[in-house]
Amino acid sequence: MDLNTYLLTMLVSFSWVFTQKSIKWQVGTSNTNFCQIKSSLQYWKKCRYTIICSFSSYMNIQTSCRTEVLIFKGNYVPEMPLHILNGTDYESLDIVDMSNNHINIIKGRTFHKVWNVRTLILDHNNLEITDEEHPRMFSNFENLERLHLTNAFTEEVNATDTLLSLEDIFYESDLRLVKILHLEQNEIWEIGNNKRVFCQLPALTQLMLGDNRITDMDFVIDCLQELYYIDLERNNIARLSQTAMERLDNFHGAPTRKERPLQIKLLGNPFVCDCRSTDFYHWLLKTQVPLIEKEDYSCTDGFPHSNVGKHLLTVRSSDVCPTSMAAVAKFDVVMQKGHLKVFLYPQGAILILSYILSNNYILLLNMHYFHRKQLKDSLQKGHSYIIKKVFFAGI
Structure with a gap:
């Protein structure tokens, strides 16, 4: 390698390192060259004054007081600095989108004077809220109504522990006006011992928990009188427990639910059709809870094996719990290498x-x-x- 090539390589390497670390040193400077100003951008079906700062290496942007939408995503900001909006009053600021920024830590004073913001989007980050917790990180969002936390948390911490800390954040930040909460794609297996984690959001109307690994609806909802939609699609639910079914029926049948009934989305779960699911089948047929697209629920697994692929609403009790060994033989005949094998266990x-x-x-x-x-x-x-x-x- 000659000297010129070596110097060029070192210059490129130094520039890359400087770019990755420049955020924390560039706070408060003017970097309008890296942003686009859209005075009438169509955003969420409305024309809004929008600032877009994406795929740059700079944190703070000098924005107009007329800004309604601030989009800052696709950057590298592991630790959010204090007062990212420079303490300026943005009376018209309605939406803040900071998704996909590799954010790990948000401090209590990161967001300041954002009392009119109604939508905060922090999707696809790497938030750590357990070890170095800042429970008041959202306390300045006094009128927040939509909180997007899809794939927002680090996978190095158990999701159950993350939910425990999240409840503290909901409480300490006083998010009493939040109506829509997105928690999709966060590797959530179960809610854990704290079944009332969402009770700190009394105005909640829509709870999005799709694309996790939840095995049952094991959280309390009787404290959420405004709730009318729960998304549990594409999880690991084989069947709902008796407790979950009773909880849904009681909530739906409450006198306050007559105007806007609760709707549940369970499509895409790996339902198992066997004897253990009998109560679940009966509930599907008789419940008054609106189950979105329940006619498309199908058996991913089951016993006898002939139940696999069937629609749940077409499965009968005798199909999953045969009353005689003759019935088992009838349903459990399989073909293997050209020979019939009957699985009978007298x-x-x-x-x-x-x-x-x-x-x-x-x-x-x-x-x-x-x-x-x-x-x-x-x-x-x-x-x-x-x-x-x-x-x-x-x-």
């Missing part, structure tokens, strides 16, 4: 097999007892042989 065969295994076990115990001295001598000889072998191999 009770007599199971008893005979158990008897044979028990006798063999007792026989082995007797042999061990009556020949314990011979077994002990044999084991000692084998142990000595192995020790010597290892010793000489080491030499």
